[in-house]
Amino acid sequence: MSFDEKREDLYHKALILEEKKGEDSSFNKEFFDLVSDVVIYLMKGENSFFGSFMLKIKRKLSFSLTYPLGTIPFKGEYVMYFNPVLFLQCTKKEMGALFKHEIYHIMFSHYEREKELRNSFSKEAVNVALDVAINQFIKDLPMDAMRLDRAEKEYNVELKEDMPVEYYAKEIDKKIRKREKKEKKDVRSDEAKRSFDINTAHDVWESLDISSELSESIKDKTLNGIESEQAPESIKELIKNRGEAEVPWQSVLKKLIPSIEKGYKKTITRRDRRQSERLDLRGRLRDRIPEIIVAIDISGSISKDEFRKILVEVMNIADTRRAKVKIIECDNKIRRVYDIKSINEIKDRYDSLGSTAFSPVFEYIAENKLFNRPIIYFTDGVGEKSLSVKVNKKNIIWVLTGEDELSLEDGPYVIKKLSYEKKEKIDGAEGIRMYKEVMQDRNSTCL
Structure with a gap:
C-alpha cells in the first residue's frame, strides 16, 4: 500500500x-x-x-x-x-x-x-x-x-x-x-x-x-x-x-530573588489603621527581606578555592539586594547549615565523607517550609534520578561544576554551567559615586 x-x-x-x-x-x-x-x-x-x-x-x-x-x-x-x-x-x-x-x-x-x-x-x-x-x-x-x-x-x-x-x-x-465587528457563532459546525x-x-x-x-x-x-x-x-x-549568549547563573539568580515577608516595620507614610485620626502615630508596612538558599555538593566535585569563590559571588549578589543567605553543605546527607551576612562569615568547606545525594537538601527545605526561597545548587550533577520530595522547580537553579549532565530525570529544571562574572574596573569617580549611593541607601533604611 x-x-x-x-x-x-x-x-x-x-x-x-x-x-x-x-x-x-x-x-x-x-x-x-x-x-x-x-x-x-x-x-x-x-x-x-x-x-x-x-x-x-x-x-x-x-x-x-x-x-x-x-x-x-x-x-x-x-x-x-x-x-x-x-x-x-x-x-x-x-x-x-x-x-x-x-x-x-x-x-x-x-x-x-x-x-x-x-x-x-x-x-x-x-x-x-x-x-x-x-x-x-x-x-x-x-x-x-x-x-x-x-x-x-x-x-x-x-x-x-x-x-x-x-x-x-x-x-x-x-x-x-x-x-467591522461581525457576529460570531457560539457553536462551530462539523464542516x-x-x-x-x-x-x-x-x-x-x-x-x-x-x-x-x-x-x-x-x-x-x-x-x-x-x-x-x-x-x-x-x-x-x-x-x-x-x-x-549563554545567560550566566548570576543573572538568573538576580531575577529569581523574591521579597520574603518578615513581620512589619513602622512608617510615617501610612497612618495607624486603628487610630487613623492620630497623625502622630506611625502606621505599619510589611517588612520584606529576600533570602537565598545556597546548597553546595561537598562530595569532592568542588575544590575549597571554588567553594569560596562561589560564596563570594553569591554574597556580592545578596549585598546588592540586601538579602540573607543560608548555606547548606551536603554530600549524601546534610553536614552543615548556617546563615551568613558578610563575606567574612564564610567558613572553610566541610571535609566530605560520602557520595552525592540531592534529596537531603530538599527534605530539609520542605521540613522548614522554605520552598518559596530561591535555591541555587552547585554540584557536578551526578546524583539520584529523582528527588524524594516534591519541589517548586521554578525556584531552583542547578549550577553544574563539571562536564556531566544533571542526573535528575523529573525535570525540567534551570541548568547552568559554573562560570564567574568578570569584575569591571572602577575608576576613582565611579568608586565615589557608588560609595555615596551605598551610604544613602543605608541612611534611608535607618529612618
Whole structure:
C-alpha cells in the first residue's frame, strides 16, 4: 500500500473515531507509523535537522485541536499533539512542512513571545503574526496555512518580507481594530471543525505555565546531539547565538530573588489603621527581606578555592539586594547549615565523607517550609534520578561544576554551567559615586 493509500484509509478511520469519540490502539499505531514515515522522509538530504528534531518529540492525539498540530513543552520534553482528521488531509510534503512550522515556533521562542505580545495586541493579530513571520521560510505548506500574501488579502494591508513578529502583529492589529465587528457563532459546525482555524491555532499554548529559563533548558536538551549543518541559515544563526549568549547563573539568580515577608516595620507614610485620626502615630508596612538558599555538593566535585569563590559571588549578589543567605553543605546527607551576612562569615568547606545525594537538601527545605526561597545548587550533577520530595522547580537553579549532565530525570529544571562574572574596573569617580549611593541607601533604611 502506497503512502497516499495509507493516508486515505487512516483518514476515513479517523472520521469514524471522531464521530464515536472513542479510542483505538490499532489506529494510534497505524497513524504514528505514518508519522514516522514522514520523519524518515525529512531525515534525508537538506531537511535532516528537522527530522532529527522530530525524533526527540513525544507524540499524542487530540481531536479537539483546530489546527493539524500543536506542540508544547511538558515535563522536560516537547509533546506534539495531532488532530488526525486535519493532519491526514495533507500530503506527505505538507506534513513535513507542518513539522518544520512547529520547530520554527520552538526555535524562535514563540511560546514566550506570544504571551508578551498578547499584552499589546489582539489574540487574532498575534496568532497571524507568529505564523506569517515563520511561514516565509517554509515551502510546501497546506493551502490553509497563513502566508504573507494571504494575510495581506484578508486584512487589506501591505506587509514587508522578513520582518520581526512585532511588526506583523502591529500592522495586522491596526486593521482588525478598524474592521467591522461581525457576529460570531457560539457553536462551530462539523464542516468548520474539519478545516484549519488560524484564530485558535495556538490555543494549546494558553495552559502553559513555564518560565523562559525552563523553556530554554528544554530546547537545549532537545538540540543536544543534533547536527545543525543541515539547518536553514536562520536556525543556524539562532543556534550559534545560543552558544555565544549563554545567560550566566548570576543573572538568573538576580531575577529569581523574591521579597520574603518578615513581620512589619513602622512608617510615617501610612497612618495607624486603628487610630487613623492620630497623625502622630506611625502606621505599619510589611517588612520584606529576600533570602537565598545556597546548597553546595561537598562530595569532592568542588575544590575549597571554588567553594569560596562561589560564596563570594553569591554574597556580592545578596549585598546588592540586601538579602540573607543560608548555606547548606551536603554530600549524601546534610553536614552543615548556617546563615551568613558578610563575606567574612564564610567558613572553610566541610571535609566530605560520602557520595552525592540531592534529596537531603530538599527534605530539609520542605521540613522548614522554605520552598518559596530561591535555591541555587552547585554540584557536578551526578546524583539520584529523582528527588524524594516534591519541589517548586521554578525556584531552583542547578549550577553544574563539571562536564556531566544533571542526573535528575523529573525535570525540567534551570541548568547552568559554573562560570564567574568578570569584575569591571572602577575608576576613582565611579568608586565615589557608588560609595555615596551605598551610604544613602543605608541612611534611608535607618529612618
